[in-house]
Amino acid sequence: xxLRTPLARALHHGTARDGVGHWLIQRVTAxxxxxxxxxLLIALLSxxxxxxxxxxxxxAAGWNPVLLMLAVLIAAWHAWLGVxxxxxxYVHGFLPKTVALLLSVFVHVLLAAGGVYAVLRIALxxxx
Amino acid sequence: xxxxxxxxxxxxxxxxxxxxxxxxxxxTGVALAxxxxxxxxxxxxxxxxxxxxxxxxxxxxxxxxxxxxxLAVAALIYHLCNGLRHLAWDMGWGFERADARxxxxxxxxxxxxAAALCCYFIFRLGAGPA
Numbered sequence: 001x002x003l004r005t006p007l008a009r010a011l012h013h014g015t016a017r018d019g020v021g022h023w024l025i026q027r028v029t030a031x032x033x034x035x036x037x038x039x040l041l042i043a044l045l046s047x048x049x050x051x052x053x054x055x056x057x058x059x060a061a062g063w064n065p066v067l068l069m070l071a072v073l074i075a076a077w078h079a080w081l082g083v084x085x086x087x088x089x090y091v092h093g094f095l096p097k098t099v100a101l102l103l104s105v106f107v108h109v110l111l112a113a114g115g116v117y118a119v120l121r122i123a124l125x126x127x128x
Numbered sequence: 129x130x131x132x133x134x135x136x137x138x139x140x141x142x143x144x145x146x147x148x149x150x151x152x153x154x155x156t157g158v159a160l161a162x163x164x165x166x167x168x169x170x171x172x173x174x175x176x177x178x179x180x181x182x183x184x185x186x187x188x189x190x191x192x193x194x195x196x197x198x199l200a201v202a203a204l205i206y207h208l209c210n211g212l213r214h215l216a217w218d219m220g221w222g223f224e225r226a227d228a229r230x231x232x233x234x235x236x237x238x239x240x241x242a243a244a245l246c247c248y249f250i251f252r253l254g255a256g257p258a
Contacts, residue, residue: 027218030211037208041201045249050188051256052181055174072168079161086158107165115168118175 022081029078036071056122065123072115080108146232153210156203163200189255198250202243209235209242 004014043064047054058064087100138147173184187193213231216222222231 027215030215034208034212037204041204041246045246045253047253049254049256050185051254052174052178052185054256055181059171059174068171072164072171075160075164079157079164082154082157083161086154108161111164111168115171118168118171121175122171 022084026078026081029074029081032074033071033078036067036074039067040071059119060123060125065119068119069116072119073112076108076112076115079111080104083108146228149210149232149235153207153214156207156210159200159203160207163203166200185255188253194250194253198243198247201246201250202239205242205246206235206239209238 002009008014043058047058059068083104084101087097087104091097091100141147170184170188173180188197213222213235216231222228
């Protein structure tokens with residue numbers, strides 16, 4: 001039995017039924033990012049130097065491209081969800097909030113696509 | 129929008145240091161979103177070739193840049209440690225006030241130690257052979 005009034009239903013007010021999804025994906029991406037972040041920190045900080053050859057060789061080596069792409073994709077996903085909540089809490093007014101939310105989606109998708117493309121480019125070139 | 133009842137604003141509560149950790153989680157989260165932009169730009173410049181990479185390399189090796197890099201790494205370590213604390217809460221662990229304060233202290237100590245260790249490696253990092 002629904003306690004919602006017919007008017008509320010007609011106006012589409014109330015839950016969109018995806019609130020738990022947001023919460024859950026934030027946690028699942030967090031759980032995936034924890035080991036990825038530790039791997040990335042240790043791997044990057046144990047490089048002998050930050051020079052071009054060293055970096056290119058490391059990015060293309062072994063499973064590093066796969067882990068790097070996962071790290072960028074999942075980090076962008078997790079960051080998008082987190083920034084979304086921050087915007088919803090602190091940016092007021094329909095127009096500024098909508099613009100900020102849209103901008104955030106576009107930037108995060110761009111980061112995910114750019115990062116994956118860069119890693120693929122380096123990895124495929126060095127194995128060609 | 130109609131006036132709706134609001135819950136009391138946080139300023140009515142007596143300050144507890146766990147509140148600082150809570151807001152720091154958000155602050156470091158936003159800082160890390162910005163850091164992700166820097167990380168992707170680093171990957172993209174490496175993918176564009178040696179010349180493009182050489183152009184951004186000073187951003188990894190100059191001292192002020194290393195300070196920013198160290199802060200980003202410290203933010204990552206804090207967000208990671210406190211994030212694990214959040215995941216534990218989500219499973220119902222450590223909700224008692226004494227437990228929450230103990231885990232807060234643990235997060236601060238772990239962050240300071242790990243961040244100091246990472247700082248050593250960041251400041252050691254050189255540009256390498258051209």
